[in-house]
Amino acid sequence: MRAFFATVIASLVALAALVALAQPTVPSLPFHDSLRGMTPINEETKPPLIAPTENKDVIRGLNYAQQPPTIPHKIDNYQLDKNANRCLACHARSRAEESGAVPVAVSHYMDRDGVVSGHLSPRRYFCTQCHVPQADAKPLVGNSFVAVEDIKPQAPKNQKR
Ligand code: HEC
């Protein structure tokens, strides 16, 4: 009986060794991460400098219909919490004339059922949920986004023209 078990265990060990040998050896690539770069996981990276916010006051183009426009000015120290909304001090429809800011879109006065009311819809209160300032920073990852107007229509392959 003991000999039988010894044989079974020995064959299992041999089998495991074979399986291990049969594994294709993956070349160990250096770890790469867009934020960490080549810094090993057990070391700290040197954080990049914070890029300054673009503050040119020039309205930027949109990449697609219904895109929330990016913010062309600094928003440092603008209070935006449950007590106060500094953005509305300039962007509310009633303030736009005085401030010269683009008034918030009519969609911002619409509730989820499409009913337009006289006051900003609560779901549009936290402006920076959708609108963000920009910085002239090197992109961390590549992006092949193409605006819909730039996509050339292609005729279906199997169709005669
Ligand atoms: C002191 C007034 C003022 C405040 C406060 C302000 N803005 Fe503006 N905003 C402007 C003006 C003026 C413009 C027009 C472009 C420019 O001069 O920067 C503008 C432009 C914008 C645009 C671009 C609109 C478009 O059609 O492209 C967005 C988006 C925007 N602001 C969002 C915000 C958000 C979000 C906040 C709050 C965090 C905010 N703004 C606070 C004055 C203000």
Ligand code: HEC
């Ligand atoms: C849930 C996302 C969302 C939130 C929150 C939001 N917006 Fe917008 N905003 C948009 C989208 C999308 C557009 C463009 C489409 C449209 O006009 O509705 C837009 C358009 C705008 C425009 C341009 C209007 C125009 O006529 O060109 C301004 C200015 C603006 N938003 C300001 C604000 C401010 C200020 C707040 C906070 C009080 C805010 N938004 C909150 C999504 C949002």
